[in-house]
Amino acid sequence: MTTLTIDQNKYVCQTGESVLDALLRENVNLAFACKKGTCHSCMIRSTNVTPPQSAQSGLKNTLINQNYFLACQCYPEQDMHLKLPDQSDFYRMGTVVTNELLNRNTILLIIAFEDAFEFNAGQFVNLQRSDGLTRSYSIANVPQQSNTLEFHIRRLPGGKFSEWLHDEVSVGDSIAVSEPGGHCFYLPERHEQGILLVGTGTGLAPLAGILTDALAQGHTGPIHLFHGSREVEDLYRINEMHQLAEQHPNFNYTPCLSGTKIPDGFVMGRVNDIVFSQFTDLKGWRVFLCGHPDMVNQMKKQAFLKGAAIADIYADAFLVAQH
Amino acid sequence: MSNTLYERIGGEPAVNAAVELFYRKVLNDHRINRFFENADMDKQIAKQKAFFTMAFGGPNSYTGQDMRNAHAGLVKVGLNEDHFNAVMEHLGATLTELNVPGDLIAEAAAIAESTRKDVLGK
CATH class of the missing domain: 2.40.30.10 (Translation factors)
Structure with missing residues (x-):
C-alpha cells in the first residue's frame, strides 16, 4: 500500500492497484482511454520519485527524463507526489x-x-x-x-x-x-549522433538553446541548423551563428530565405525544401523542429519518411492565439 | 505451442520495430496515404502499435464495435476493399522484412483479416 499526493490531498493506492484505478476510485478527474499503455491519455508526472520503468515504456526519452509515466501501467513501489496535466501551474x-x-x-x-x-x-x-x-x-x-x-x-x-x-x-x-514545460530538448547521450535543427522565425529561440546546450555538453556528431524566413530582415543572430560555426567544426549554419531578394551567403527557398534536398537519409539522426505549425507537421512526416525514428523527432509547433 | 503469437514474435520490442517500418510503407503508398493526411504522427504511431499488438494476438481491448467506430469516418470518404488489401500487403511485407517466419506471418494476417468487415463497416 502506498500514498499518492496531489497538492494537499492524499490518496491510498492499494497493493496490486494501478495509479489510474486508485485515482478513479477516489473520484479524481483524470483522462484515460485504453488502460493498456497504448493511447497515452493518462500520462501524468511524478514530482518526487522516478516511476517504475514499466510505467514509462514507449514514452519519449525527454518525457522519461522528467518522470512522466502512464498512470494505467503504474503500480507504485513507494509513495508518490503527482502532477496532473490540468493542474494549475505555479507562477x-x-x-x-x-x-x-x-x-x-x-x-x-x-x-x-x-x-x-x-x-x-x-x-x-x-x-x-x-x-x-x-x-x-x-x-x-x-x-x-x-x-x-x-x-x-x-x-x-x-x-x-x-x-x-x-x-x-x-x-x-x-x-x-510559470514552471517550464515541453519535451523538445537535448539529452546528453549518443554524442556522435547527427543533429538536425530546423526553425522558422522565432523558432530559432528553442533551437539556439538546444544548440548551445549540445555544444556545451560536448556533442561530437555533426550539428546542422537551418533558419528560415521570408526576408532577410526577419532573420536574426546571423553573425553570432556564423561565428559559432567557425568556432565549432562540427556545427553548420544555413540561413534560408523564401522571398525574392537573396543576398550573398543565404540560400533561396523554403526551409523544408532546402533541408530535404541536402539530406536524403536521416536514419540515425536526431531532429528538432520549431516554428510555424504547418512547417513543423509537414517536416515531422518528411523526416520520418527519410528514415528518422519517431522517438528521435522532437517538435514544438507554435500555437498562435487568435486575439 | 502454448505461447501466444505475440510472445513468439518477440513481444513489445518486435511491435515497435514493425510499426515504424509499416507506417513508412503506408505513408509512401499513394493508394492509401490520403487517409492519413491530417493525422497527428505520434497518435498514429500509438494506434499502429495497438493494431500490431492485436494482429499478433497480444493484449488489447479492441472490440469489433471499436474498429467500426474508429473507421466509420474513413468509410464515408471512400475506404474500401482495395485499401484494406493494400494495408494487408504492407503488413505482410513488414513482417517478411523483419524475418518473421512464414507460418507466424500467416497467423498474424489471419487475425488482421478478421477485422475486415468491421473496418469497412459491412
Whole structure:
C-alpha cells in the first residue's frame, strides 16, 4: 500500500492497484482511454520519485527524463507526489532586465529571478500579465548561474500580448512566469549522433538553446541548423551563428530565405525544401523542429519518411492565439 | 505451442520495430496515404502499435464495435476493399522484412483479416 499526493490531498493506492484505478476510485478527474499503455491519455508526472520503468515504456526519452509515466501501467513501489496535466501551474515573479530589438519585429526579452530557475534548454514557459492574459514562449538560453530566462518575441499584428511586451514593458517591470514545460530538448547521450535543427522565425529561440546546450555538453556528431524566413530582415543572430560555426567544426549554419531578394551567403527557398534536398537519409539522426505549425507537421512526416525514428523527432509547433 | 503469437514474435520490442517500418510503407503508398493526411504522427504511431499488438494476438481491448467506430469516418470518404488489401500487403511485407517466419506471418494476417468487415463497416 502506498500514498499518492496531489497538492494537499492524499490518496491510498492499494497493493496490486494501478495509479489510474486508485485515482478513479477516489473520484479524481483524470483522462484515460485504453488502460493498456497504448493511447497515452493518462500520462501524468511524478514530482518526487522516478516511476517504475514499466510505467514509462514507449514514452519519449525527454518525457522519461522528467518522470512522466502512464498512470494505467503504474503500480507504485513507494509513495508518490503527482502532477496532473490540468493542474494549475505555479507562477513566480521575475524582473525584466533587457527589452531590445533583435530585428525589425522581434525583441530580446530577458527576465531575471532571485533564485535559480530549473529548466532544460528548448522548453517553454507561460508568461502572465497582471490581468491574467497568458501566452507560451520558448526559452532561448541555457540554465546558468545568472538565474535569467531569455526570450525572442515577435510582434504579431493585433497580438495583445506581444504588442504589450513590445510597446509597454520596460526594464524593471515585474512579470509572472510559470514552471517550464515541453519535451523538445537535448539529452546528453549518443554524442556522435547527427543533429538536425530546423526553425522558422522565432523558432530559432528553442533551437539556439538546444544548440548551445549540445555544444556545451560536448556533442561530437555533426550539428546542422537551418533558419528560415521570408526576408532577410526577419532573420536574426546571423553573425553570432556564423561565428559559432567557425568556432565549432562540427556545427553548420544555413540561413534560408523564401522571398525574392537573396543576398550573398543565404540560400533561396523554403526551409523544408532546402533541408530535404541536402539530406536524403536521416536514419540515425536526431531532429528538432520549431516554428510555424504547418512547417513543423509537414517536416515531422518528411523526416520520418527519410528514415528518422519517431522517438528521435522532437517538435514544438507554435500555437498562435487568435486575439 | 502454448505461447501466444505475440510472445513468439518477440513481444513489445518486435511491435515497435514493425510499426515504424509499416507506417513508412503506408505513408509512401499513394493508394492509401490520403487517409492519413491530417493525422497527428505520434497518435498514429500509438494506434499502429495497438493494431500490431492485436494482429499478433497480444493484449488489447479492441472490440469489433471499436474498429467500426474508429473507421466509420474513413468509410464515408471512400475506404474500401482495395485499401484494406493494400494495408494487408504492407503488413505482410513488414513482417517478411523483419524475418518473421512464414507460418507466424500467416497467423498474424489471419487475425488482421478478421477485422475486415468491421473496418469497412459491412
